[in-house]
Amino acid sequence: MSIEVNHLTHTYNPGLAYETTAVDDVSFTVARGEFVCIVGHTGSGKSTLVQHLNGLLKPTSGTVVVDGVDVTGKDTAVIEVRKKIGMVFQYPEYQLFEETVYKDVAFGPTNLGLSEAEIDERVREAMALVDLDYDTFAQRSPFELSGGQKRRAAIAGVLAMRPSVLILDEPTAGLDPRSHDDVLDLVCGIRAQTGCTILLVSHNMEDVAGLADRVFVMNEGRLVRDGTPLEVFADGDYLRGIGLALPQARAFAERLAESGVSIDAKRILTREALVDAIAGVAGDTGGAGITGMGGDPS
């Protein structure tokens, strides 16, 4: 399942006073099984970009080819594309509508015209993937769940389509820290179990640094950086210039290096890497290099 995007441009309200080009000449290829994070300032075109991948938006110009099929073509059977590419929108819990969690999760498979047995199997599988106990939750109303549970139920509704690419648009927005971690663990678990390609739109650099194989940076509709987290975060000044931050661990390591501690900040992205590096320095100097820091750095 590869995704090829060629010179994709999308203009909202062409010819009017508030005409805006949300996506401007973006090209990239994502290979099967990759974990891609898309970062960018608010309004940089991330959401617009990902909505093209399963044909929800039609580009002003350019093409999107998924597994050899041109999604943007006029005669393309969109349902085939939507079967392959699952899309979790921002605040997906606002799209829950059925009387029971079971029925809501079954909405997608039912639209695909599957048999009862197949639907049932998929609902159970999807609920297991998002860690919602079938017996406890299947017959409850989605409206009486907690925020985190609602979101997981909504994600299950997308997973029940058995997509081979999963796109998540800020899946952790508005969640408390624990639910935030839960949802990201879920995403990693889903990837481990299904092997699907993941595109995650995120504002949180910590998550990006820890999860992604590859990072896309969007700015004013353009794809300005495309590389591994180490490559992308190497240019901290540039990222700050377009309103993004470095992962805290990297920023911390840079400050340490500036103040004379001999650690290689260029290789640190995650908290774990930072802890290891500090421990390494502490080991070399017998602890003298970081005296006064005290406590557990995590």
Add this chain to the structure above:
Amino acid sequence: MIRDITIGQYYPGYSQIHKLDTRLKILLTFGYMVSVFLAKDFLAYLVIFLSLCLVVATAEVPFRFILRGLRPVFLIIAFTFVLNLFMTQGTDLVRIGALHITREGVYTACYMALRIIFLIIGCSLLTFTTKPVKLTDGIEALLKPFVRFGLPAHELAMMMTIALRFIPTLLEETDKIMKAQQARGADFETGSIFRRAKAMVPIFIPLIVGAFRMASDLAMAMEARCYRGGEGRTKMHVFRFGRKDAQALALFCIYLAVILVERIFDLQTFMLEMLRTFGMI
């Protein structure tokens, strides 16, 4: 698709029409509506059409944008047109089985369809060129004299402000929910009317739930800022009736006079007579 609905939308700009006193704009829009009903023949319609073109040009709102606003009411216009076309008695032009199109039918059909189009364009021009907040401020100001008779002018205006304010929000929300359900394979565009109506359920329920959520948040936010209704409340925008407004009013009076004169003296018949006399037609 849902973004195409332009009725009630504001089109940002700095034209002379945008800058007019809102109270005047509202009154003139009413006056204009009356004038459309006063017009009883095509000569008057020509006057209305030209005046409308003049206002559109001055307002700097793209013509395409205005046409897009007509799209949702296209069905109503088409229905009116067809109904009048077949239902009017008179001299037959064409006869298809039991149906017959009369000369009078064609005339009335065009006449009624144009009337609706003129009304809608005129009204949408008001909202295109006036920010919703100003619009309701204007309505509140105009309703003020009736407060002494127990009319809750401020409350009405506030309700309208909120309703107008939430139109784009709800449209956006609808768009988002539709996309989310489409991503799960929902199909809104094919099938029988019954099937399509059923396909709307996954949109309406989240939309209504969302509306309640927003309403409760908004009420909370208003209370948190000590909202207590209209008494003793001052305005951020104070209306001023300026020279440009006087000019606009004068122009409108001339326009209305033309329409009235045309109606009273039946100028269309007169002109057709003249043309006939001089052998032009």
